[in-house]
Amino acid sequence: xxxxxxxxxxxxxxxxxxxxxxxxxxxxxxxxxxxxxxxxxxxxxxxxxxxxxxxxxxxxxxxxxxxxxxxxxxxxxxxxxxxxxxxxxxxxxxxxxxxxxxxxxxxxxxxxxxxxxxxxxxxxxxxxxxxxxxxxxxxxxxxxxxxxxxxxxxxxxxxxxxxxxxxxxxxxxxxxxxxxxxxxxxxxxxxxxxxxxxxxxxxxxxxxxxxxxxxxxxxxxxxxxxxxxxxxxxxxxxxxxxxxxxxxxxxxxxxxxxxxxxxxxxxxxxxxxxxxxxxxxxxxxxxxxxxxxxxxxxxxxxxxxxxxxxxxxxxxxxxxxxxxxxxxxxxxxxxxxxxxxxxxxxxxxxxxxxxxxxxxxxxxxxxxxxxxxxxxxxxxxxxxxxxxxxxxxxxxxxxxxxxxxxxxxxxxxxxxxxxxxxxxxxxxxxxxxxxxxxxxxxxxxxxxxxxxxxxxxxxxxxxxxxxxxxxxxxxxxxxxxxxxxxxxxxxxxxxxxxxxxxxxxxxxxxxxxxxxxx
Numbered sequence: 001x002x003x004x005x006x007x008x009x010x011x012x013x014x015x016x017x018x019x020x021x022x023x024x025x026x027x028x029x030x031x032x033x034x035x036x037x038x039x040x041x042x043x044x045x046x047x048x049x050x051x052x053x054x055x056x057x058x059x060x061x062x063x064x065x066x067x068x069x070x071x072x073x074x075x076x077x078x079x080x081x082x083x084x085x086x087x088x089x090x091x092x093x094x095x096x097x098x099x100x101x102x103x104x105x106x107x108x109x110x111x112x113x114x115x116x117x118x119x120x121x122x123x124x125x126x127x128x129x130x131x132x133x134x135x136x137x138x139x140x141x142x143x144x145x146x147x148x149x150x151x152x153x154x155x156x157x158x159x160x161x162x163x164x165x166x167x168x169x170x171x172x173x174x175x176x177x178x179x180x181x182x183x184x185x186x187x188x189x190x191x192x193x194x195x196x197x198x199x200x201x202x203x204x205x206x207x208x209x210x211x212x213x214x215x216x217x218x219x220x221x222x223x224x225x226x227x228x229x230x231x232x233x234x235x236x237x238x239x240x241x242x243x244x245x246x247x248x249x250x251x252x253x254x255x256x257x258x259x260x261x262x263x264x265x266x267x268x269x270x271x272x273x274x275x276x277x278x279x280x281x282x283x284x285x286x287x288x289x290x291x292x293x294x295x296x297x298x299x300x301x302x303x304x305x306x307x308x309x310x311x312x313x314x315x316x317x318x319x320x321x322x323x324x325x326x327x328x329x330x331x332x333x334x335x336x337x338x339x340x341x342x343x344x345x346x347x348x349x350x351x352x353x354x355x356x357x358x359x360x361x362x363x364x365x366x367x368x369x370x371x372x373x374x375x376x377x378x379x380x381x382x383x384x385x386x387x388x389x390x391x392x393x394x395x396x397x398x399x400x401x402x403x404x405x406x407x408x409x410x411x412x413x414x415x416x417x418x419x420x421x422x423x424x425x426x427x428x429x430x431x432x433x434x435x436x437x438x439x440x441x442x443x444x445x446x447x448x449x450x451x452x453x454x455x456x457x458x459x460x461x462x463x464x465x466x467x468x469x470x471x472x473x474x475x476x477x478x479x480x481x482x483x484x485x486x487x488x489x490x491x492x493x494x495x496x497x498x499x500x501x502x503x504x505x506x507x508x509x510x511x512x513x514x515x516x517x518x
Contacts (some may be wrong), residue, residue, distance in 0.1 A: 056106055059154035059386055060094055060116070060483075065128065068148065072437035075138035078277070080131055080437070085279045087127045091151075092284065094120045095483045099225075109153070117151055124149040154386075225345045226485030227410065232474040235397065235411040238404040245364045245450040252362030254511040256460065257518050260290040260311040260320065262353045268324065270340020271297035274376050274494055275439055281339040283382075285323050285346050285479035290356060292319035292498060301374045304498050313518075315503035320358060322423065322493045323382075323479040324350045325468055345482040354418060355467040360460035362511040363427065364450035368458045370504045371497045376435045377443050377462070379425045380492030384408075385484045394491035395422045399467065408489035412474055419468045419476070423493035427461035428452035460507055462495055 065087055072080050094116050098105065105112040128145040135142055247253060267289040276282025279297055289295055294307030299319075309317040326333070326348030333349055335341025362368050381391040395405040397420045398413035405422070413419055426443035436442040444456050452458050470476045477486040484490045499507065510517035 057098075057102070057109075057112070057153045057155060060091060060098055060120070060151050061154045061386060062091055062120075062124070062151035063148040064383075064387060065124075065131070065145070065148050066438055068145070069131070069142070070436075070438050070441055071139075072135060073139035076134040077437060079134035081275070081277060082279070083127050083131045083134070085276050085282065087124060090120060090123045090127070092481070092483065094151075105153075112153055117153070120151055121149045124151070225482055226480075226487065227474070227477050228485075229474070231410055231486075231488060232412050233406065233409040235401045235404055235406075235413055235417075238401075238406065238411075240403040242403045242405055245448065248365045248450075250366055251364045252367045252458075252512045252514070253364075254362055254514045255516050256360045256507040256510045257516075258291075258311055258313060258316045258318075258358050258360070259518065260309070260316070260356070260358055262356045263288045263290050263310075264352065265310070266350075266352075267293060267295075268335075268340075268350065269296050270338075270344070271295075272494065273297050273299045274378060274435070274496070283323075284340060284344045284481045285382075286335065286340045286350065287321040287479075287494075288324050288353070289319065289321045290358075292317050292496070295319040295321065295496075304374070304496065309498075313503060315500040317498040317500075319496045319498065320462075320464065320493070321495075322421070322464070322466065323491065325353075325419075325421075325470075325476055325478055326350055327470055327476050329475060340479075346479045346486075348477065351468050351470060351476070353466045354469040355465070357463075357465040359463045359465075360507055360511065361427075361463055362460065363446070363452075363458040366451075366458050367512045368427075368460050368508055369429075370508050371429065371459045371499070372434050373497060373499065373501070373504070374434050375429070375443075375459075375497040376439065377425050377495045378439055378492060379423050379495075380490075382481060382490050382492045383484060384489040385480075385487040389489050392489045392491075393424065394493060396420070396488055396491070397422065406488070408487065410474065410476070410478075410488045413472055415472050417472075419470055421464075421466045421468075421491060423462075423464040423466075423491075425462040425464075425493065425495060427459060428456035429459045431455070431457050460511055464493055 066084050069080060069084075098112065098116055101111070101115070105116075125146060128149060132142055132145055268286045269289075270281045270283050270286050271279070272283040272287070273295060277297060282297055291309055291311050292299075292304050292307050293309060294303050299307075304317060304319065307317060311317070324346075326346065328348040331349050333341065333347060335350075336347065337343065340346065380393040381387055381389075384392040389408060392407050395407055396409065396411050397405050398411050398417040399420055400417050401411075401413075402420060402422075411419060426445050428444040428446055430442050430444075433442040444452065444454070446452055446458070468476070478488060478491055480486045480490050497504075506517065509515075
């Protein structure tokens with residue numbers, strides 16, 4: 001499969017110039033964002049535009065198409081994935097136009113309807129029609145997709161309250177407790193190529209208008225689209241909030257730890273082969289990669305199986321990846337003019353973790369069964385800022401305070417303590433599929449008692465712990481889609497199992513017999 005790429009339009013220089021600097025020191029943060037947010041959220045969850053008259057707008061809010069497509073026939077998936085990528089790029093382009101013209105929109109809300117929302121609706125209608133046609137050719141035509149075309153404006157969060165869920169953690173056992181109780185919503189959503197003309201409607205609009213001169217800040221630092229002061233909280237003010245299900249008779253309480261390094265070699269790209277295969281820059285933000293060294297948008301099962309690995313045990317060629325963390329210290333970064341980097345509003349020095357732990361754990365109520373080779377799992381929701389936090393699953397904490405977990409806040413750690421990101425992946429598998437159309441329904445979280453439901457089988461649960469030695473205070477940010485404003489709630493992790501059969505059997509045996517293995 002050839003590389004699909006396009007010339008990306010970039011963040012406008014004048015908007016970036018208007019962004020306030022992130023000020024470090026004294027635990028303080030000053031950040032004034034001129035950027036809006038756009039993304040895939042259920043439009044009925046937000047106030048309609050007519051109710052927002054006179055309010056400052058921050059978000060283009062669109063129904064999430066990917067979440068509605070749970071039964072896409074295999075023969076149509078590649079076409080649907082490409083069209084979802086186009087839909088996401090349409091939103092990205094609309095968001096950038098919105099951000100560039102935000103002042104005019106605030107003065108005349110009708111301008112947004114005419115210049116941004118209506119054209120976006122027409123493009124989405126064209127893409128939704130193509131999705132329906134692709135599925136119709138090999139299966140039953142989906143009905144009602146056109147209802148997903150309209151998008152609305154959402155008022156600034158500062159006027160409508162913060163995102164819910166502040167300290168509900170993500171650190172407890174799988175599911176049923178709010179913190180791990182959701183499945184990823186196809187979270188990278190096929191972001192990427194927009195090429196094409198949307199039946200004549202997209203000419204010159206979504207095919208990329210930038211000349212490579214607009215993106216990022218030459219000197220690094222904040223890009224104008226987040227984070228802000230309300231995104232941080234002093235970890236010492238958070239109450240302990242971690243609970244675990246009780247271990248029951250028949251549980252599997254062993255563990256297997258695989259050592260794959262900290263991405264010391266600096267393998268980064270802004271692809272996402274799980275949700276946007278064959279689409280360059282499908283994630284619109286940089287990922288850290290450990291394990292498999294061949295992961296990009298064009299990797300196949302065969303190429304992953306044949307690749308080198310950074311894991312000490314060469315039987316583990318799995319790929320583990322997550323958004324990079326950057327120190328917004330005003331220093332020039334290597335990717336200031338790159339897709340996924342400065343062009344997407346992701347600026348600052350990428351931080352190499354001080355520690356990465358990859359552990360596979362058991363079930364509190366049963367034995368586990370082997371994962372199928374090439375099983376794909378995504379945990380968390382990269383669009384949670386606009387989707388809501390139902391599927392947000394990654395959590396944030398500090399060393400020495402890991403019984404206090406945050407889902408939608410970054411921690412401010414005391415002197416001598418390091419920032420910790422934790423990802424607990426789905427631990428129940430449907431027993432048949434290595435992936436699904438929306439990249440979530442083939443796996444599930446256990447319930448509050450640790451049990452798999454609906455005939456799903458318990459599998460080894462991947463638990464990732466990523467630690468960073470960054471200066472105390474709010475001077476860091478997660479890479480994100482530009483419209484997600486670097487919100488901590490958008491953190492997520494991706495995994496493709498490429499263990500060889502013998503090693504996977506050893507993992508299962510170690511877990512089921514209660515041993516700790518490496």
